[in-house]
Amino acid sequence: MKLYEFSLAPGPRRVRIFIAEKGIEIPSVQINTRERQQFSDEYRAVNPNCVVPALVLDDGTCLGESVAICRYLEETHPEPKLMGRDAKEKALIEMWNRQAELEGYLAAVDAVRNSAPMFEGRGVAGVTGGVPQIPALAERGKQSMGRFFAKLDGRLADSSHLAGDRFSIADITAFVTIDFAKRAEIEIPEDCANVARWFAAVGERPSASA
Amino acid sequence: MKLYEFSLAPGPRRVRIFIAEKGIEIPSVQINTRERQQFSDEYRAVNPNCVVPALVLDDGTCLGESVAICRYLEETHPEPKLMGRDAKEKALIEMWNRQAELEGYLAAVDAVRNSAPMFEGRGVAGVTGGVPQIPALAERGKQSMGRFFAKLDGRLADSSHLAGDRFSIADITAFVTIDFAKRAEIEIPEDCANVARWFAAVGERPSASA
Numbered sequence: 001m002k003l004y005e006f007s008l009a010p011g012p013r014r015v016r017i018f019i020a021e022k023g024i025e026i027p028s029v030q031i032n033t034r035e036r037q038q039f040s041d042e043y044r045a046v047n048p049n050c051v052v053p054a055l056v057l058d059d060g061t062c063l064g065e066s067v068a069i070c071r072y073l074e075e076t077h078p079e080p081k082l083m084g085r086d087a088k089e090k091a092l093i094e095m096w097n098r099q100a101e102l103e104g105y106l107a108a109v110d111a112v113r114n115s116a117p118m119f120e121g122r123g124v125a126g127v128t129g130g131v132p133q134i135p136a137l138a139e140r141g142k143q144s145m146g147r148f149f150a151k152l153d154g155r156l157a158d159s160s161h162l163a164g165d166r167f168s169i170a171d172i173t174a175f176v177t178i179d180f181a182k183r184a185e186i187e188i189p190e191d192c193a194n195v196a197r198w199f200a201a202v203g204e205r206p207s208a209s210a
Numbered sequence: 211m212k213l214y215e216f217s218l219a220p221g222p223r224r225v226r227i228f229i230a231e232k233g234i235e236i237p238s239v240q241i242n243t244r245e246r247q248q249f250s251d252e253y254r255a256v257n258p259n260c261v262v263p264a265l266v267l268d269d270g271t272c273l274g275e276s277v278a279i280c281r282y283l284e285e286t287h288p289e290p291k292l293m294g295r296d297a298k299e300k301a302l303i304e305m306w307n308r309q310a311e312l313e314g315y316l317a318a319v320d321a322v323r324n325s326a327p328m329f330e331g332r333g334v335a336g337v338t339g340g341v342p343q344i345p346a347l348a349e350r351g352k353q354s355m356g357r358f359f360a361k362l363d364g365r366l367a368d369s370s371h372l373a374g375d376r377f378s379i380a381d382i383t384a385f386v387t388i389d390f391a392k393r394a395e396i397e398i399p400e401d402c403a404n405v406a407r408w409f410a411a412v413g414e415r416p417s418a419s420a
Contacts, residue, residue, distance in 0.1 A: 049309075057298065061298060061302070063301050063302070063305055064305065065304070065305040065308050065309060067304060067308060068301045068302070068304040068305035068308060069301070071300055071301045071304045072297055072298065072300070072301035075296075075297035075300055075301070076297050086285075087282055087285035087286050088267065088271060088282065090281055090282070090285055091273050091278045091279070091281045091282035091285070092271070092273070092278070094275070094277060094278040094281045095273055095274065095275040095278035098275050098277060098278060099259075099275060106316075123350065124350070124354060127357070131350065131353070132346070134344060134346045134347055134350065136342070136344045136346070136347075137344055137346075137347055140333065140334070140341065140344065143341070144334060147337070
């Protein structure tokens, strides 16, 4: 297997933390998206979608999507389980992971991609240009992050982790989201003490530095 | 189990088709989102996120998210498998399902929610108001759908179904997306013959009327 990723991008970080929690070693290659290496002919031949991360299996199959990579690793390296042990736990982790992504991660991406100068004309990932930034969408992303923090804080008042009493992929998604959102100057609100406590605890796991 | 859904909304339709393919019977309740019933105190007690669909299990657990519901049903009613048989197939279906959602479904939702008068002030699902529509985002959604059709057409030139040679949840997501996008006057482009052929074939499955 070979992992194509970029150390400064949030999508690959989700996968790096997942891999670290599993204790797996996978050789990796840096694709510097700040230098637009994802659009090179060489990388296009690996992943025609021109995004990172991508995991290429030994038979040449390319998994060019973060959660698909995690799913593959969960199936082939089952312990520790990060996507659930039985039907109900799997479904609850899926729900919280997707809510963290749809309501948090994508909102943070909206806020960053539609405001940071480096994404001018590239408001959508994997597209070389011609997609103007939308300032109103950056603003909507910030508002959505506010709702996400409030929801997360309510959940973490009753639960040690996002999807229940065990660490899961949902915690990884939410943690990476919050860390990434700082690039748009979005911080954990002062009244979200539960989020702050959980964020500090996840940040102390060895995988957080991955 | 009880399914809360709305017959005219695309998210619940993904789940209805999945259930029909599985051949399961689940009692359901209509939550008319056009009449804002998802914001009623009664439904808020069922699913505090105020979105449909939601599946309430016999022990009272609420799964308030489409793919989480599908995951639960895949685990508890394994045949026919719609989310993959082995690690690689599960990962490829996850990848195609997520690409259909992130690049197609969410683009169609952007196009519809940011242009249709019924969503004025409600640009994000589950929020009662205060989220202005963004016309530029509706336009971006249409452009993204154009790229999605082109990608889909290339894939379906080589593959009978989106994630391989078998029908899967990825086909359901893409099918519902394309049907839903018609509400924003987005149609399958004339040069996408592979998409048109596949769309007609999926539409002939008994589950398509679910």
